[in-house]
Amino acid sequence: MEKVNYPSVCVVDTHATRPPVPPRLNQMQRKSGVAQILLFMLVSLALCGMVIEACFIYGLYHPVGHPTTSASSSKQSSDDSVAAPAKHGIPPSKPVAHLTDGQDVAHEKHKMAWSMNADPLLYEMTYEDKKLIIQKEGYYYVYSKVFFSDNDIFRHHINWHTNKYDGNITLLQSRKFSLHSNKKQESNSYLGGVFHFYEGDGISVQVSDTSKIVRHKPFENIFGAYMI
Numbered sequence: 001m002e003k004v005n006y007p008s009v010c011v012v013d014t015h016a017t018r019p020p021v022p023p024r025l026n027q028m029q030r031k032s033g034v035a036q037i038l039l040f041m042l043v044s045l046a047l048c049g050m051v052i053e054a055c056f057i058y059g060l061y062h063p064v065g066h067p068t069t070s071a072s073s074s075k076q077s078s079d080d081s082v083a084a085p086a087k088h089g090i091p092p093s094k095p096v097a098h099l100t101d102g103q104d105v106a107h108e109k110h111k112m113a114w115s116m117n118a119d120p121l122l123y124e125m126t127y128e129d130k131k132l133i134i135q136k137e138g139y140y141y142v143y144s145k146v147f148f149s150d151n152d153i154f155r156h157h158i159n160w161h162t163n164k165y166d167g168n169i170t171l172l173q174s175r176k177f178s179l180h181s182n183k184k185q186e187s188n189s190y191l192g193g194v195f196h197f198y199e200g201d202g203i204s205v206q207v208s209d210t211s212k213i214v215r216h217k218p219f220e221n222i223f224g225a226y227m228i
Contacts, residue, residue: 099223142203158191162202174191
């Protein structure tokens, strides 16, 4: 009996899952471009925010003129006895004065004078006849510092001149004693305190002998007051 050879049968599964098709190159490039645009927009917004914030900070600390400041400057320019506060930056909110010594002034025997050429600070106060004149009633801190050379007793005091009472009133006083009477010694004296003053009152500085004052630098001898 002969052997019959049957052909082999190939079965094809029509339901088999096909391998995924790789994305097209154009789609990947399109997505990458969109991401770059979004990133650029976010960076631009952040930079704009920084610029706006910088402009705001600059405007906050560098205001463009103020009508009150302009009015104060024009008022002070009309009064030669009041130094323009613009030289010292922002105008003070209360009366203030700060004076220094100078080679352009001549002291009396006991009363000290103060320079008007050494950029004095005078706001709502005037300087007349070696005195600070109060223009607004209130409490003030008054101070004075002098540098001197002496071989004896040196006195330094601040006087109050007022129409409320007769004569001058000593507000503050210091005494310095030299240890070696045959040799002059250099030293400093400082006075400071709070007092109530009326409009028109005057304040002055006196010493036992102005010839003992050392005048190397203007800022070594000072006198001032400010409302508290």
